[in-house]
Amino acid sequence: MEITGSVAIITGAAKGLGRAFTESLLARGAKVCMADTDTEAATATLQQLQQSYGDDNVMFVPCDVTRTEDLKVVWDEGEQKLGYISLLINNAGIGNEQNWQKTIDVNLGGCMRGTLLALERMGVNKGGGGGIVVNISSVAGLKATPLGPVYTSTKHAIVGLTRSLGSEFHLKISGVKVQSLCPSLVKTDLLVNSLKNAFSPEVGQAITKQANCLPVISAEMVAEALVKLLEEGRNGACLMVVAGKEPFYVDSPISS
Numbered sequence: 001m002e003i004t005g006s007v008a009i010i011t012g013a014a015k016g017l018g019r020a021f022t023e024s025l026l027a028r029g030a031k032v033c034m035a036d037t038d039t040e041a042a043t044a045t046l047q048q049l050q051q052s053y054g055d056d057n058v059m060f061v062p063c064d065v066t067r068t069e070d071l072k073v074v075w076d077e078g079e080q081k082l083g084y085i086s087l088l089i090n091n092a093g094i095g096n097e098q099n100w101q102k103t104i105d106v107n108l109g110g111c112m113r114g115t116l117l118a119l120e121r122m123g124v125n126k127g128g129g130g131g132i133v134v135n136i137s138s139v140a141g142l143k144a145t146p147l148g149p150v151y152t153s154t155k156h157a158i159v160g161l162t163r164s165l166g167s168e169f170h171l172k173i174s175g176v177k178v179q180s181l182c183p184s185l186v187k188t189d190l191l192v193n194s195l196k197n198a199f200s201p202e203v204g205q206a207i208t209k210q211a212n213c214l215p216v217i218s219a220e221m222v223a224e225a226l227v228k229l230l231e232e233g234r235n236g237a238c239l240m241v242v243a244g245k246e247p248f249y250v251d252s253p254i255s256s
């Protein structure tokens with residue numbers, strides 16, 4: 001897709017990867033509607049981004065991705081101010097292993113609600129003009145991670161959702177591509193919060209021990225990979241971003 005001139009919604013955009021995605025798209029001439037539960041952090045981010053990229057190119061609408069109604073308001077307000085939305089980045093995510101219901105509801109539920117709404121609003125079969133949905137998964141979406149079984153389950157499910165809806169069958173009907181980005185470890189608040197809500201005391205200790213030895217990548221590197229995915233990625237693509245390698249696509253071991 002042509003990023004310049006496009007309009008995107010990014011959930012979880014107040015900080016971390018969502019903020020980096022927002023800045024990267026703005027720098028390439030897109031307009032962005034940020035959506036997040038953290039109004040304070042989002043407002044501070046918004047002010048900084050508006051200074052660099054202009055008041056008319058970026059906005060914030062409070063949104064909890066566990067509520068479809070919130071997502072609808074984001075879409076309505078974003079489209080009213082910025083124009084036709086052709087890109088949704090389902091990025092909001094948490095790593096709370098103690099409250100598995102919440103983690104499923106935010107991570108998988110957020111991607112599910114967002115993707116279904118995107119099909120309603122962008123689907124050519126529904127009167128829309130087509131577009132792209134990018135679901136933010138993780139390397140944990142493609143491999144086992146014993147230190148985060150709940151988080152890993154949600155990220156695997158996001159890959160399944162992406163590959164299933166990102167099929168020729170659905171694309172022909174909706175004109176909406178569905179893709180996924182699978183980054184490895186980035187030092188954000190998610191990691192800190194995950195430690196507070198680890199699966200078990202043993203897992204908490206193991207994470208603390210390993211935290212400083214694991215290779216980390218920067219949020220900017222992941223944001224660059226997002227641009228690559230949008231510009232050249234095929235429908236249903238899962239793009240992995242890991243330390244020390246160029247981003248690479250991972251296909252399902254069994255074709256459908």
Ligand SMILES: NC(=O)c1ccc[n+]([C@@H]2O[C@H](COP(=O)([O-])OP(=O)(O)OC[C@H]3O[C@@H](n4cnc5c(N)ncnc54)[C@H](O)[C@@H]3O)[C@@H](O)[C@H]2O)c1
Nearest residue numbers: 012014016017037038064065092093138185186188189190
């Ligand atoms: N940090 C990593 O190592 C890493 C690696 C791979 C994938 N990811 C994924 O990237 C995404 C962003 O994570 P991050 O590391 O930037 O985390 P982060 O904690 O820095 O940012 C997450 C953002 O999501 C928002 N959020 C949380 N719950 C929400 C909800 N219910 N509705 C709307 N917004 C909500 C938070 O307020 C925050 O601004 C997540 O989906 C995460 O799983 C992160």
